[in-house]
Amino acid sequence: MGERPPVDFRTEPSRYRHWKLGVEGRVATLWMDVKEDGGLVPGYELKLNSYDLGVDIELYDAVQRLRFEHPEVGAVILTSGKERVFCAGANIRMLGQSSHGWKVNFCKFTNETRNAIEEATAESRQTYLAVVNGACAGGGYELALATDSIIMADDGATAVSLPEVPLLGVLPGTGGLTRLVDKRRVRRDRADFFCTVEEGVKGQRAVEWGLVDELVPRSRLFEVARQRAVERAARTDRPAGARGVTLAPLHRAIEGDRIAYRHVTCAIDRRLGAAEITVAGPGTPPPADLAGIHALGAAFWPLALARELDDLILHLRTNEDEVGLWVFRTAGDPALTSAYDRLLLEYRADWLVREIRLYLRRTLKRLDVSSRSIFALVEPGSCFTGTLLELALAADRSYMLDGTRPGDDRPPAAIRLAELNFGAYPMVNGLSRLESRFLREGGRLEELRARVGEDLDAAAAHKAGLVTFAPDDIDWDDEVRLAIEERAAFSPDALTGLEASLRFGGPETLESKIFARLSAWQNWIFQRPNAVGEGGALRIYGTGQRSAFDRRRV
């Protein structure tokens, strides 16, 4: 991927090329209208509302903005701006020409965006409805599956389909299989049949099998959809009269191997393949009240932090794939950081504060599912408290300096638990990071909860199980350096599998199943000669040839 220009995830509605966003009262509409020659990289045409990463970046931005900039919107209609096609899914030629890493990273991002649509419905109370006004295939149907309700044109032609297996020799990899059986509870044998039929299923059978929710004559499609959306919007708890918060352009400076935002900086060590990421706590006291938070808007530290961290993760994942280790530090005043956390807790019922917490939650989840090793270093001057402590809890491993360094007159590092660590930021498995850490050790959580607000020095934090190691100044440099160098020497693939297996103990959810079972299988298939070798199904799609598969099952 080194040769292509870096992908920028920052955009805004005025720059959209593929989506149109309209708001009418409590209902918004997102029209997908992909520009054929608007591909992110050369080599393919985005026909039939097929998408690539560029199209999905705009969708991600739109979903994000609807939450922050439109508090009044309680329902979102997702439909096509084209005549006879809803969406043909991910562009096949794009997949065919992409590297393995690009395909996997693309699928991860699209999965996260679809999960965000479900989160917006469930948690932000902005309910998404898909209005399928034409052919809806593969990733197109998977997009519809991410909404709360699928309304399909009953015109004898419009069908939903997942033709990946028969046409391309790969899986529907954006949550489709999992959502079929786990979300929509389509019977597994019907799902099996459905996934092998190129032309898909239409009309009454689609409703009966649970593939769509409602069938409406084409002439009345948008009238009925609007009605359904209005009904949903009426049930939201979002305020009709509030003013939104504009997500102003995010400032980012990339200079050589340094990436700097206002609160987050990153220095890349290419020899080690490591990124040193420092998150700065707030520099000023928080506003006095809720009005102050709204007045600050995107400048409010927790929101600014979420946006910067989110963008950095996406940037590193997509543009810096040789950087396999992310080392997190924090810097700042724990007391100030705690004061912001208290605001998030105190005003948690407010729509904006809720959105900020959800955005932090999504960003931390994105970190958890990133295929990068994560270390956290807790040193004097740091502020691993509450929300920022989640970074250390998300790490595969953490080191906390016991004591101080000669010549450094700052006090020893301390970490501090906050109420927010006990459920505000669940992982994809539905558990808080503390719960995931102390699986079924319920007693431990109770103990820790009693210590909220307490400063825990290295010995105490180590004893409490909150950090992995607590070396003193004499051992620190060697121990940390060795761990970092060692990590760089391991097989990156083995580390990816290791981390994906150890990070998510305990229960599984729809989301965790998508990132584990489904994505892991898809990644495997994306490596198989039957899909990507000479003559593989994904490679020869559209040439009129047929793949001669190696028929051995493994």
Add this chain to the structure above:
Amino acid sequence: MGERPPVDFRTEPSRYRHWKLGVEGRVATLWMDVKEDGGLVPGYELKLNSYDLGVDIELYDAVQRLRFEHPEVGAVILTSGKERVFCAGANIRMLGQSSHGWKVNFCKFTNETRNAIEEATAESRQTYLAVVNGACAGGGYELALATDSIIMADDGATAVSLPEVPLLGVLPGTGGLTRLVDKRRVRRDRADFFCTVEEGVKGQRAVEWGLVDELVPRSRLFEVARQRAVERAARTDRPAGARGVTLAPLHRAIEGDRIAYRHVTCAIDRRLGAAEITVAGPGTPPPADLAGIHALGAAFWPLALARELDDLILHLRTNEDEVGLWVFRTAGDPALTSAYDRLLLEYRADWLVREIRLYLRRTLKRLDVSSRSIFALVEPGSCFTGTLLELALAADRSYMLDGTRPGDDRPPAAIRLAELNFGAYPMVNGLSRLESRFLREGGRLEELRARVGEDLDAAAAHKAGLVTFAPDDIDWDDEVRLAIEERAAFSPDALTGLEASLRFGGPETLESKIFARLSAWQNWIFQRPNAVGEGGALRIYGTGQRSAFDRRRV
């Protein structure tokens, strides 16, 4: 794999080359003592108690026989017969020289055997204890993890380790990662560290981190182990004075493309890559009482069926990898079949009947996790009832002939639910196949339960959701033939991923996580150049070279 002689899974203690089995009162001991030159295929030496499929086939047989032939045994000590090594895990040279398919199939079988050890502990009340009397690495530690309690020698040298990531660039693929965090609840950051340290962890830290249960001086190791085993055995519900049932050699005839057992036959169509498997119901009425079951022993139809089906699945998986579709039929008298099911239910508290049910359960689970498409065809003359109905419920898709064929004067096919379909044979996700089929449609299960014993014709079975399609005689041939031919034309890899994703809706368990998350990641890694390419870690192990990894994360 076409060139090597077929693997035979049938063995017995007198033929073991790698294990010794001893029974003393209520406690059995299994000594692993692998013969270096006893590899299943040429090309490697089984040094340091490392294992290949041949070693594991014997372990599988031993675990099986202990359950049936030793009702008196309540605890099993699993240890090494060698001086300073417990087990070095799967043989690396064997892995390095094996095809992708062989590696994946090998891991699946070893996983199933370790799951059987856990099932024996939990359900058969034969508790396994590992006595780690020397180096215990990789698959060796994974074997120990499958037991209920790990007792380790405290000698300053003996350690447990999972060195796959640092040494081989692959995962510990036999459940190790999942069992670390989900079974033993080792803290995820400690697990991360542990899995990156070649030399592993020994002594007090191993206990403190939960990697082993008890540390005992070498001089007292077996004395203490024996004591622990006796304590466990005292708590079993297995009868001390009962007579075991000998698992007499299983008769199997392979002639060309036909495989015949007493109750199960299989005809392979190599053009279609399909195996037509016919399971015959019992030919005679069941014995009158429990004594009759015990007297019949291995000849009792349900036990004979389990053994034959189990062997056939293993044979096809290992020796017939180009046969991607298994088509199940049954033939027999539904009334007789039901009569046997009633016995299994009536005497379910008996140790032998319990073992038979558990064996059927394991065999059906093995079917579920097989990477083969499964169809069931329900036709006149069939007996898909109770236990045998599970075959149709395990199928990815089922077809039931509505009515009869001209010239066939048998009555139309019927299927019949039995009490056993409602929980006796849970899948790896912990749900019955009916529950998995009607996820969260609790009401449906209640309705079906009220119909136990009723003959359901094609229309009724289709309406009840128990079969996928119910074509009549006019459509049958075309519809079924097309489905079979179509399946053969799809990418086998895509089908494997599809089936693995659709078969297990609902909750996840330790077992399902091993077969999904962990195995899927391992399969992916087993395809990656960093592991298996020229210079890949698995290929060059032991040469003294170091892999130059492609450091890109995907």
